[in-house]
Amino acid sequence: MPVETWLYFTLGFMILGSIIALEIKDILSSIVAIGVVGLGVSVAFLFLQAPDLAIVQFLFEIFAMIILVRAFVKKDYHAETPARVNGFLVAISMLVIIAIFVSSISVFKLLPPFGQPLFETAQHYVDHGVRETGAVNLVTAIILDYRAYDTLGEVTVLFTAILGTITILRIRNGKNAGRKGA
Amino acid sequence: MILYLMCFALFLVGVYGLLTKRDLIKLILSIAVMGYAVNLFLILFAYKKDAGIPILLEGVVQGSMVDPLPQALVLTSIVIELGTTALLVALAIRLVQKYKTFDITKIRRLFG
Known part of the structure; x- marks a missing residue:
């Protein structure tokens, strides 16, 4: 198939x-x-x-x-x-979403058909990736060599998100100061 | 084109949930659905017909490969999504502890 x-x-x-x-x-x-x-x-x-x-x-x-x-x-x-369903809100949302979907059909017709990508920038990576980086997996070559600064930024964002999570979970209410955090 | 449209429909399901649901957990799940749709759309768009995986294997004649660049960037995006999901869950936990409800229409008091 x-x-x-x-x-x-x-x-x-x-x-x-x-x-x-x-x-x-x-x-x-x-x-x-x-x-x-x-x-x-x-x-x-x-x-x-x-x-x-x-x-x-x-x-x-x-x-x-x-x-x-x-x-x-x-x-x-x-x-x-089981809150009372706001039928008006749901109907309006459905209408807007269906309108967006129908009007987007003409936009998606402008895209190249499935299986024929538009991007050609990566051809350099495919042609020279192994010789320049020594990694046979080109995704790895891009993540850790060509776009290493992107990966550094990603790690920074992830670190910040985890730091935020820990900080939010460690704040204790004044009343429940003695209770164990969540 | 139908595949792109189906992917967009998945995104719109997420938007629908975000607009109409009131439960905090449902909102987090809607955001997750939108993230899936966007990642999948980028990879769908990069697919090349009859191309192989972007890994050079020993003993295999190198044919055409799919584009490795969107795959690398979507890999980044998936990992970040995990971090943001964890952050959202933490915020939701604090909200539920404070207001004792999951219904966002009942969470009104902003200060104190």
Whole structure:
């Protein structure tokens, strides 16, 4: 089967999974459905010839699910509160989103068809990557050699985000100063 | 083109969740869905027909490869997404501890 067929299947599955995740009332089911969507992304990366990305996406999904389940499910497990649904807001949002989707069709027609990429800048990396960096995996060559400063910035952003997380979780309320932090 | 449109539909599902849901966890999940859609779109756009993985293997004749540059940048983006998700979860935990509710329409008092 051509790769497009598999991708249609995977993408349809992901759209369905994300709609289920957003509409279901039970929070644990919702988080699990998002995990399924993320694993679908990983499978799609495999079909699109990106094994490094598939591995990273898989790990990301596992970690994200561990964080979400650990943070929300164990402590006070809750179903989404059955608040009165604001029908007006939902209808307006649906209308706007459908309008955006329909009007974007003509924009996507301008893109080159699937399988014929526009980028040509990376041809240099493909041609000279091994000789210049000595890495047979060109993704690694780009991350750690050609664009090493990008990676440094990425690590900085990640460090800042983790630092922020730790800081936020360590702040204690004045009343609960003696209690153990979350 | 239909693949691009489906990917955009996935993004719009995330936008829909962000606009209409009130549960804090649902909002975090919507942001995650939007991130997936964007990453997937970049890789879809870089795919070349009948091309192989961007790794040179010993004993394999080098044919055409898919573009390694978007893959490298999306790798960066995925890792950053994990950090931002953790930050969002931490903020949500503090909000829930303070206000005792997950409903964002009930979180009104900003100070004190």
